[in-house]
Amino acid sequence: MNEWLPLLIPATSLIAALIIFFVDEESRGLRTFVNLTTASLKVLLVVFLLIGVSRGENYRFTLPLFFGFEIVLHADALSLLFVSLSALLWLVTTIYAIGYMDVSHGHDRSRFFGFFSLCVSATTGIALAGNLFTFLVFYELLTITTYPLVTHRGGADAIKAGRIYLIYTLGGGALLLVAIVWLKSIVGAANFVTGGMLIPFVASHQLELTIIFTMLIIGFGVKAALIPLHGWLPVAMVAPAPVSALLHAVAVVKAGAFGIMRIVYDVYGPGVCTELGVRPWLAAAAAATIIYGSMRALRQDDFKRRLAYSTVSQVSYIILGAAIIGPLATVGGLVHLFHQGIMKITMFFVAGNLAEEVHIKKISQMNGLGRRMPITMASFSIAACAMVGIPPMAGFISKWYLGLGAIAAGQGWVVAVLLGSTLLNAAYFLPIVYRVWFKEPDVPFDPPENGRKLEIHLYLLIPPLFTALCVLAAGIFAGMPFSPLAWAKLIALREYGLQ
């Protein structure tokens, strides 16, 4: 059982995809049933895994391939952080997508949901990958499966966005391939090892390892949207709302950030990174991205574009956490992987709801919207305050640990970056909150259709509300066992060999 469980998790979504591809376009009930059953099943499996891994059980699946390459799926604490994020948010996003696609945007739904499931399958594969080769396989698979989702709407904009997305990500993938093969030539069979595996090679291969590290960071940096590799992300905003939500919160951007974490913690190891002297550079790149993304976000009037630049900025918190030496900063970065996911997905659900229900895409049109859509906008306000890092929301916990880690490592400048980012986040999120609640509407909003009492269809209302409550809970109950923070601490203890 322990051998098959890591395989079963990506397989659930894969099976779902295969079934859905063959479901008739009009069989909504069947498709919804398959979607929700597999998504729920996956959450259950992940809960099972979580308990097992916290007890220290070992889950590993190995499938040898050619030339000593092998597919390894392995559940450790770090992969569980990502798997649980994607399982949870997949379920929520599936509910949202059912509402979004089936209620109004009805075209090519089977294609949409099929690739949607494939995309999640690839994401969990990335999370569970036990070596760089497996990681790369799923990473490329993710690129391919998200393309039809980005271009789902059709039209020139979507096709162009899809092309830009492919150019960026395939380019990054090619660089990764070279780097991984090169690394393999030095190290040999290389499974991820908690705490790193390159210690014996540092002395003899210092230069090569530094170059490979740079290539890997650039390769993953494309998806993690490190500047100047972030160009695809704002363009990919043409995708339907659930896809944007998934792209920004779980799948693509996170895969890049997660890749960087794997490189830093489980391939190179914190000690080796310090020895090679690459961490200050990584920290500088992350810091620059944090500030630059926020500056760009300030000037966007298009709601989704502002959110996109905010993602650019926020994802680099995770990388910053990896770039600072010491367990506390690691906790900060890891926990932000989860926190950023639930915060940002809430915002994209909200953006989708606005476009869907009142046809609003610009921030300047959002005056007084709180009265028309109170629950949606309350969810947004919670997420926005959390992004700024106002306690007791989730974002504050991340910021607090990053700050603690920076000070413990003697890197006071990081605190200055965090503060700058706080102020910038406040400058581009709080005015929206102000508009929504404290300004009078310019024009009356469209009333709910055919006498519906709710502000929007229930399927579109529950997901943002649920994730917003998660944002609150992740902060307020940060001290609970199995909270994101508790799990991040567990990972940090294992990575630094403190447990």
Next chain:
Amino acid sequence: MIPQFVIPGWMCVGVTGLPLVLALFLMIPRLRPLIYRLTGPIALPSALIALIAQPGHFGESVTYLLGVSAGFDQIGRVFLFFTAMMWFFAGVHATGYVKGPNKARFFACFLIAMTGNFGLTVANDAVAYYSLFALMSFASYGLVVHSGDALAKRASLVYIVLVVIGEALVFPAAVMGAAGADSVLLPDIRAYLATAPELPVVALLVLVGFSIKAGVLPLHVWLPLAHPAAPTPASAVLSGCMIKAGVLGWIRFLPLGEAALPAIGQGAAVIGVVTMFWGLCVGLTQSNPKALLAYSSVSKMGVMLLLIGLSLYEPELWKTASVAMLVYACFHGINKGALFLGCSVTPSAKRGVAVYVGLAVLAASFAGFPLLAGAMAKFPLKYALKGSGLPWATVIKTLLPLTTVLTAFVMARFVVLARPRGDQGGHKADRLQTTAWWGSILLLLAFPLVLSAFGIFDKASAAFSPKYWWGALWPVLLAAGISYAVIRLGYRAALEIPMGDILGIYERVLSFIVRLVPTRIRNLITRETSAPLHMGISDQWKQNFWTFFTKGEIRLSTWINGGLIYLALLVAIILILGW
């Protein structure tokens, strides 16, 4: 004597969290009228537990936030008591005062801010304090902006900007303290900071960060704007209670009485004294009674900072200074809150002796009239100043009567501005509002009882000895007499300093700095584009990319020209040499 009980931590959290629970019920429209009526009374349980709590007991739970600790010490008890009482009166007052379509929004913000303000008095860890402080600060934005007119918009913008800056300054201080102490508990942080090398940095961050909320020069600019802009019950709690959260922040985060910081302490004391006089002088020129009261609050928060500064200068002073601060904060909270409530009760009241008496009692008490609260609060302050070893502490002591006289003048002017006219159109106070105001006056008159309930009366008891009466009486009489004469003679204030005084300078400096920034960068930050979706960064990049090459090519071609000439010269030289 009031019996004392050990209040468990969960009860502290539960009772101070009641307003938040009540706020949730506002979501049900049917229940709203009931909730408006309960808004005041919901504060009473908090006042009660503050009264009966036995100090020194804290409950802890690791489940919430990063580990929460809550309970009462002597300081927290007093702060919670007067805070809860003033929120009670203001809440009752608000029930009839606030009208209009945004009533529910106002009460939601009011109740949330209330929870923040109550909670932070019982918080014993840095994260909870910081969280509740933020909750209070952000929720009270809704109170400041409520009326939606031009003043409210400007005030709320200035307010929120300063709140965010304040949060940003306190955050690193809290993180540094917690990182060093390896604990989020405030006593641990204070103990660590007492000997920590980074104490000066943390102390500066804490002093500046919380001075925004307290309203200390030069960061007081939001206060004289926000108090007049907010509805009266909100101004009452802003000025009576919420600015004290800044003072409590200093007390909670600084290792007062444990570490000496002579330079910073002296600096803080100087700023405190300057704030004291600045608030009074500018306050005198105001013609809006609420702005005048706001400046008076600024001045009194200067007194608080002075005490903090003196205690940082010499830790031994903290013992007497802390009592002085407690008594003074309690007095100011009740008296200033009552004065603000008076602003909405008196103008519309019919000319009657009773309303005049109420107003006069409040003003006289604030000016230090014998046997009233203000006079009592002054004695612990004098003891603290007397005990100070700071070389120029004697100067402050001699200046003290001057502030008393100035305060008396400010109050005289307030009475003139807020006097019953019976002709005020628009708002007219109903019976409940008037009763709440009288309630707050009664609490003020019972000040000696409040102090003795918390066992801090003995330092203030000297106010009852007749030999000090004349000293307290003459400034009030002088101010009242001169003001009366001035009004009779028909003089009007020649000078009126705009609300927010130096805010104008800030705005000018800010716009100057903005103009210094190159246009290209400014555009990047400020201008909102609505470029088509695909005109993203990549296109811009492409453009830059090509310009780079175009420029490069031009440069290259000039090099080639230069190179050709050089080559020709070289050939010529070789030819000449070779020949």
